[in-house]
Amino acid sequence: MILASISMFVELGLVKKFSIERETLYRFLMTIKKNYRDVPYHNWRHAFNVAQVMFAILMGCEMKGTFSDLEVLGMFVGCLCHDLDHRGTNNAYQQKAGSALVLLYGTTNTMEHHHFNHSVMILSSENLNIFSSLSAECYSAVMNVLKHSILATDLSTYFQHRTRFFKLVESREYSWGIEEHRELLRSMLMTASDIAASSKPWEVQQRVAHLVTAEFLSQGDKERQELNLQPQALMDRERQHELPKLQIRWIADICLPLYQSLGQMNPKLSVMADGALENMKHWDSLARKSEQNNSSFK
Ligand SMILES: [Zn+2]
Incomplete structure (x- = not known):
């Protein structure tokens, strides 16, 4: 994954354009990897997967030209850094538990502020700063894109x-020459890359869904045991059998509308909606089976 990340930096033209020293890039990537925790889902592998999807969108869907090199740099690094130091619990949990992170960053985009600050801490270490060749102006521009990209991965954003x-x-009124429109597109591409597992081949989708569920259930256990709260369905170990039904709702309400809109904007991105629809069929047949099993027990 480290080697593939380096290849993507090179193929995106970032190493050359921003005179990134190879040694610094290696150290940076190794440090990023080390700063992800060993949690079931929000770990280095997830960060890598998100960056790989962003790479595929930028390179394979003729999207790279839509953005400046600085934006590409900020978004791609944003993908690698977007869940740094994730603890396997979400923003709502930080608030319920009154965690130190809420005191530090407040209740809006709590974890995402932490992921960004963690990225800044790594980037500002002298031998890890892959942005060191940038002028002061470009440096501040790329940091803005980085912050915006990481905060965009909060689903509430x-x-x-x-x-x-x-x-x-829908109205074909977008124009990527307009800064606000491009900023909006950057946000949407960050989300699309972050939740892209729902568009992948069924075996991958199923494996990832179980990893996410493992993390959610362990948050649910903490809520029940430590905070004396009733966890929501998604995180409730006693309602695990509802996974197929919950996945259908996750894809239909959150993933599919985004993939469809992106596909409308750029037909090459339609593969995401196609993949998600295919996965919904699989979840649907699992949901039916689980219903049949339930009724035969009664
Ligand atoms: Zn993520």
Whole structure:
């Protein structure tokens, strides 16, 4: 994954364009990897997968030209860094548990602020700063894109912005020359890459769904045992059998509308919606089977 990340930096033209020293890039990537925790889902592998999807979108869907090199740099590094030091618990949990992170960053985008700050801490270490050749102006521009990209991975941010994006695409009023529109597209591509597991081949989708579930259930256990709270369905060990039904809702309500809108904007991105629809069929047949099993027990 480290080697593949280096290849992607090179193929995106970032190493050359921003005179990134190879040794610094190696150290940076090794440090990023080390700063992900050993949790079931939000670990280095997830960060790598997100970066790989972003790479595929930028290179394979003729999207690279839509953005400046600085934006590509900020988004790609943003993908690698977007869940740094994740503890396997979400923003709602930080608030319920009154964690130190809430005291530090407040209740809006709590974890995402932490992921960004963690990235800044790594980037500002002298021998890890892959942005060191940038002028002061470019440095501050790339940090802005980085921050924006990481904060965009909070689904509550996605919900705030998606209606505007969908409308722009629907009415064909978007123009990537307009800064605000491009910023919106960057946000949507970050989310699309982050949740892309739902668009992948069924074997991958199923494996990832079980990893996410393992992490959610362990948060649910903590809520029940340590905070004396009833966890929501998704995180409730006693309702594990509802996974197929919950996956269908996750894909239909959150993933599919985004993939469809992106596909409308760029037909090459339709593969994401196609993959998600295919996975919904699989989850649906599992949901039916589990219903039949339940009724035969009664
Ligand atoms: Zn993520």
